[in-house]
Amino acid sequence: MEVLNKPTILITGSEGNIGRVLRRTLADQYDIYTMDQVGVESGTHQRVDLSDYKATEEAFANIPHLDYVLHLGADSRKDATWDSVEKNNIRGTKNLYECSLSKHVKKVIFASTTHLIGGYPGYPEDIELVDGKKITVNDPVKPDGYYGVSKGFGELIARQYYCMYGLPSICIRIGTITYVDNPHHEARREQYIKSWISHGDITQLVKLSLQHEDIPFGVYWGISANTGAYLDISNSERDLEYKPKGNAFFY
Numbered sequence: 001m002e003v004l005n006k007p008t009i010l011i012t013g014s015e016g017n018i019g020r021v022l023r024r025t026l027a028d029q030y031d032i033y034t035m036d037q038v039g040v041e042s043g044t045h046q047r048v049d050l051s052d053y054k055a056t057e058e059a060f061a062n063i064p065h066l067d068y069v070l071h072l073g074a075d076s077r078k079d080a081t082w083d084s085v086e087k088n089n090i091r092g093t094k095n096l097y098e099c100s101l102s103k104h105v106k107k108v109i110f111a112s113t114t115h116l117i118g119g120y121p122g123y124p125e126d127i128e129l130v131d132g133k134k135i136t137v138n139d140p141v142k143p144d145g146y147y148g149v150s151k152g153f154g155e156l157i158a159r160q161y162y163c164m165y166g167l168p169s170i171c172i173r174i175g176t177i178t179y180v181d182n183p184h185h186e187a188r189r190e191q192y193i194k195s196w197i198s199h200g201d202i203t204q205l206v207k208l209s210l211q212h213e214d215i216p217f218g219v220y221w222g223i224s225a226n227t228g229a230y231l232d233i234s235n236s237e238r239d240l241e242y243k244p245k246g247n248a249f250f251y
Contacts, residue, residue: 006029006030006031007029007030007031007067007068008030008031008032008033008063008065008066008067008068009026009030009031009032009033009066009067009068009069009070009210010032010033010034010035010060010063010066010068010069010070011023011026011032011033011034011035011070011072012034012035012036012050012069012070012071012072012073012096013035013036013071013072013073013074013111014034014035014036014039014045014072015034015036015038015039016036016072016073016076017177017178017179018072018111018174018177018202019034019036019072020179021177021179021199021202021203022070022072022202022203022206025199025200025203026070026203026206026207029207030068032044033045033046033063033066034046035047035048035050035059035073036048036073037049046059046062049092050073050088050091050092050093050095050096051087051088051091051092051095052095053095053098053099056092056095056096056099057095057099057102060099060100060102060103063103066103066105067105067106068105068106068107068108068109068210069096069100069105069107069108069109070108070109070111070206071093071096071108071109071110071111071154072111073088073092073096074088074089074092074093074111074147074150074151075088075089075147076113076147077147078115078118078144078145078147078148079145079147080145080146080147080150081146082146084146085146085147085149085150086150089147089150089151089153089154090150090153090154093110093150093153093154093157094157096108097157097158097161097167100161100167101161101165101167105167106168107167107168107169107170107209107210107216108158108161108167108168108169108170109169109170109172109206109209109210110154110155110158110169110170110171110172111172111174112151112152112154112155112171112172112173112174112219113147113148113151113173113174114173114174114175114176114195114221114223114231115143115144115145115147115148115151116141116142116143116148116151116152116173117135117139117141117142117143117231118142118143118144118145118148119142119143119144119148120135120142123144124191124192124194124195125191125192125194126194126228126230127230129230133232134229134230134231134232135230135231135232136232136234136235137173137219137220137221137232137235151173154171155171155219158171158217159217162216162217168216168217169216169217170209170210170215170217170218170219170220171218171219171220172205172206172209172220172221172222173219173220173221173222173231174197174202174222175192175195175196175197175221175222175223175224175231176189176192176193176195176196176197177196177197177199177202178196181198181199181200182251183196183198183248183251184248184251193226193248193249194223194226194228194229194230194248195223195226195229195231196223196224196226196246196248197222197223197224197244197246198224198244198245198246200245200246201222201223201224201244201245201246202222204242204243204244204245205220205222205236205240205242208240208241208242209240212239212240212241215239215240218235218239218240220233220235220236220239220240220242221233221236223244224244224245224246224247224248225244225245225246225247226246226247226248226249227247227248227249227250228249
């Protein structure tokens with residue numbers, strides 16, 4: 001059944017792997033606008049360099065009404081250079097939050113990463129757990145590169161704009177997504193199987209993050225219910241009522 005008067009959502013980084021998945025799976029409940037540095041411009045898609053504040057501000061102004069932002073735009077390469085993440089991930093994220101605040105957006109969903117704990121021994125295949133305890137979002141971050149560092153900065157910007165200006169944000173440390181919804185589709189990603197998340201589960205987690213007005217700020221791991229997972233998703237199950245259905249080992 002078609003939802004009338006859908007809320008609007010802007011997806012940045014819409015032409016990337018996760019963006020292409022979510023712009024399709026969120027379309028049943030949201031009117032979608034998109035931004036990326038690539039793609040064919042249209043009434044709903046704008047080519048924008050988020051590190052350029054003026055261009056980003058103008059692009060936001062071109063959207064007549066905006067309820068939510070899903071910020072995926074970034075250089076997501078694990079080995080991204082400092083110059084690239086400083087421009088695309090750090091400056092771009094700061095500009096995105098400033099424009100979201102000016103546009104009176106209701107909530108921003110910030111795409112963070114499991115590479116924030118990539119420095120733990122054994123990552124990504126088999127992190128050795130201390131006393132069998134899974135890693136929570138409150139445990140120390142140990143980034144494995146500038147990409148991970150930039151996402152840690154993004155989480156801090158999200159917290160700053162919530163604490164100082166009241167802009168709600170949910171930070172999801174998204175695990176591994178394959179464009180084809182199969183954890184074994186891309187051989188190079190097999191080592192990340194314990195941090196895999198299905199299309200259905202990432203869609204569920206984003207929708208719950210948007211819909212839970214009682215949770216104005218939070219940080220959550222974004223993975224499916226994978227056997228042997230070393231990341232603790234209990235706070236998302238409790239706070240957001242997340243019920244993951246996927247399991248990479250039973251696909």
